[in-house]
Amino acid sequence: MRSQEGIHDDPVRDDAEVVAEIDGQPILWREVKARLSHPVAASSVDRRIDALDDMLDRRIRIAKARAEGLEQDPGYLRAFNEFRKVRLINLHRSRLVEQLEPSDEEIRAYYKENRERIWVPEQCKLHVVVLKTREEADAIKQMVEAGTITMYKAAQEHSIIPASDKTLGQIGWVSQGSGFEGLDELAFSLGPGEIGGPVETPNGWHLVQVQDVEEAVYDDIEDKRTWRMARRMMIKARLNEYVIGLREKSFPVEVYDDRLSYHMQKEIDWYKIKEETGTQPPEKVYEDIDKLRGGGAPSL
Secondary structure, eight states: OOSHHHHTTGGGOOTTOEEEEETTEEEEHHHHHGGGOSHHHHTOHHHHHHHHHHHHHHHHHHHHHHHTTGGGOHHHHHHHHHHHHHHHHHHHHHHHHHHHOOOHHHHHHHHHHHHHHHOBOOEEEEEEEEESSHHHHHHHHHHHHHTSSOHHHHHHHHOOSTTHHHHTTEEEEEETTSSOHHHHHHHTTOOTTOEEEEEEETTEEEEEEEEEEEOOBSOOTTSHHHHHHHHHHHHHHHHHHHHHHIIIIISOOOOOHHHHHHHHHHHHHHHHHHHHHOOOOHHHHHHHHHHHHTSOOOOO
16 A cells, blocks of 8 residues: 555455454455545545554554443443434435435426425615605705715614614615515615615605625526425425324324423423522422422322
């Protein structure tokens, strides 16, 4: 492995070739190769040596930990068992995803039916000044366009919207179709920096400046990003339906709300008393809780 020429032998090198031994145990080429997936690492002799050295060090530490009986450590066993559960869940989910994979026609139909949940409409970041009359709005607009006053100053000194003196007329991001029809139409016809209006709503006469624009996303099923989003959402919905079916048919679930509420409240009481009285043994805290509640826990 230390010769540059050996790198060129990779395509024909046997994965089972022994490249090192530690305490009589072989390390195979495929194990080292798995750590060299990045082209830069695979083409560097030094990176290969580092990968092998790291593997040797890990094997030595693992062997030493086993020799000291750490595989029976309660913390390790808990973590290992939890890992096994997570790995089992992920494996089961991966297989389910394969089984639940929708066809192209199903994805298109799902998008058509759920477009409003998937599609993110165009958004504008708006700066608004609201006046009582059209005449006032026209006058302020002329002053802003002439540069004698800014939209910030106009909002602070002239807008009739409460708290405009603090917000300076900045109302943040709004989605297309979420406001008054005329105001919405005006706002989404402007480009960044443009000022439009005045336009009337029940709140008064509005001058609008667009500060920034975010284009609509997921609005065309033929777009790759939209297709991936629709597919993910459809598979997630199918997985949820599958789990609900398991609860209803294969693994009946019953939740005892009164008992759950009792123990949740007991935890809240425990922390409350702990804060008020300082640290106490848990047994003493639970005695105090039972005195406060006037009874014991429901029988489990």
